[in-house]
Amino acid sequence: MKNTANSGLHVPEPTARPGDKVDFSYIAIPPAGSVRMPDTAVDPSEIRDLCYDLIRVMDENGQAVGPWNPKLSADDLRRGLRAMTLTRVFDDRMMRAQRQGKTTFYMKCTGEEAVAVAQGMALRRDDMCFPTYRQQGLLIVRDWPILDMMCQVFANTKDRLKGRQLPIMYSTKEGAFFSISGNLATQTSQAVGWGMAAAYKHDQRIAATWVGDGASAEGDFHHALTFAAVYQAPVILNLVNNQWAISSFQGFAGGDRTTFAARALGYGIPGLRVDGNDFLAVYAVTAWAAERARAGLGPTMIELFTYRASAHSTSDDPSKYRPADEAACWPLGDPIDRLKKHLIALGEWSEDQQKALEEELTEYVTKTAKEAESYGTLDQGVAPSPATMFEDVYKEMPWHLRRQRQEAGI
């Protein structure tokens, strides 16, 4: 199956498939604290090296070291830990609901919680987010009610999206969280447009968007980079490199040739590459990019280097295309464990407290899920009224839709 010497066409292959020994030896991991932190007004051409390095703050002993240490208060750190833990408990519960037939589909962000949670904390509450389906942590860290999220997943009578969207395709203007699209990468240039509009209005708010390693191959992402650079839009372009795009490893998005952060170079945008499982580092680079954008210094691209520890979705079985123990071998660890370790090292947390937190959040999620289920679940057929199906196609319903609604007898 390997590319042979005389096979003319090169086709990338991951280092390990099911049955092979996991091999992450190609990943270079510099020591925590070793990467310099430039001034936010830096010329992008002076920090090209940051596209190839890996910004890390927490060392093996859980100490925060180096210039990127954001020096968060213990309360903020606990808040981050809580939001990441809640995200994980929420995901597990919704996944179980899917297995029980209460909904048809779910997607977890296990192993990537630091991305959305730390970034959500570093952004202001009203900075506009254009996420993918794996940034539920943004809503959670913004204290968006998980009840509301669950009602969307169950497509029940309290679903704010009226049962029209796949589970997890959240949308809340009030939460500054743009309607998630099923069509990959479309949100990236939209975020740039939102940022351009904010600049036009001299608004202090900035935009942030997320795209996966796989989806970064879409043209939209490259349009986003071009427009962001041309108009120096106040936007943060986050690329979540979790190594996999369903069954395709990141080499199929070009990751074998260069880093994803280096995409920024060709556009004259500063690119930062960060250990995505290091809560402090993720917070710090996001704060840096946000400060830059808010000061009118233009866009930043951030590659968040992480690992998709779960299946792509409830429809996926990763044991068919990657070694079963690959997640366990991920060299950058687990974001929740690492932040917990840091807090414990600071003397601000303990294993017992973490256990109590998990129990408290599990109870909270279970209780909330029960309430959400009381408003209906998909299998019970307590969907929003069928008549709503014809609404919101247009602001005012044209005659043909009125006629069709009549024909439907609803």
Next chain:
Amino acid sequence: MPAMNMIQAVNSAMDIMLARDNDIVIFGEDVGYFGGVFRATEGLQKKYGLDRTFDTPIAEAGILGVAVGMGAYGLRPVVEIQFADYIYPALDQLVSEAARLRYRSAGEFTSPLTVRVPCGGGIFGGQTHSQSPESLFTHVCGLKTVIPSNPYDAKGLLISAIEDDDPVIFFEPKRLYNGPFDGHHDRPSGIWANHPLGEVPADYYKIPLGKANIVREGKDVTILSYGTMVHVAQCATEETGIDAEVIDLRTLLPLDIDTIVESVKKTGRCVIVHEATRTSGFGAELSALVQENCFYHLEAPIERVTGWDTPYPYSLEWHYFPGPDRVGAALKRVMEG
């Protein structure tokens, strides 16, 4: 003959064609090692090698762009777009390039591509895993559009599509992958092993593009349909007891106009059924053609039963889907008319 479901039939067609013609290459998102999210290309990479069936970057415009380039060289690319709902980034390459290359180069360059596209609803896929955009493609001159309704046709039509020297959009109704579906979502689904068209020859055979199939002969009314709706139409015919002639168009472009006209002239009535939205859907074209060709034979207005003109609503899927009740009601209306 082996029993095959529609995925196995499509897989068998590609397997045979990879073996027969070294110029055929298959690619798309997740189609290589994994064998596609619907498993249509399962085993092909292992059997034919890394450079004959491979994964691509997630960039539909790129997939079609390189397919056009390979076709210009002389290869015969067979690409998969993971869901019809994700074909839109590729529209420019399809509409402006693949479709017109023969014309604008006066036949010097051609686009002998096949684009396999899972389509249609009925799987709770929501707005972005349920669409039926066939009429966007039938509207484009230079493209051929095919939609099989069963494993036997799927294999024979796919082999014809791959051998065709023009670009072919090959829609695969995903609700039919594992079994026939008559629209009664609340009843157990059928399986192809129990259906005569689930019997598929293991070897090479072709079903010509542009040839419809009369799946049920009747004298009262002609039902024009394709894909999943063929089964729904048959079910509605049985349930209403109306003696309808059910035509599975199989290919929308080129269209088998002779079979259509002959049937409507015989029955004097016509109901058109598709899952796609109504306005400017393929049913509009069919209706116009029937009117143009059979006007003096028509005894009732032509009816269209289609998806509503809204995005496919996730939880309200079965209120949206044009099931046998709606088709049956239309049949009764034309019989009374």
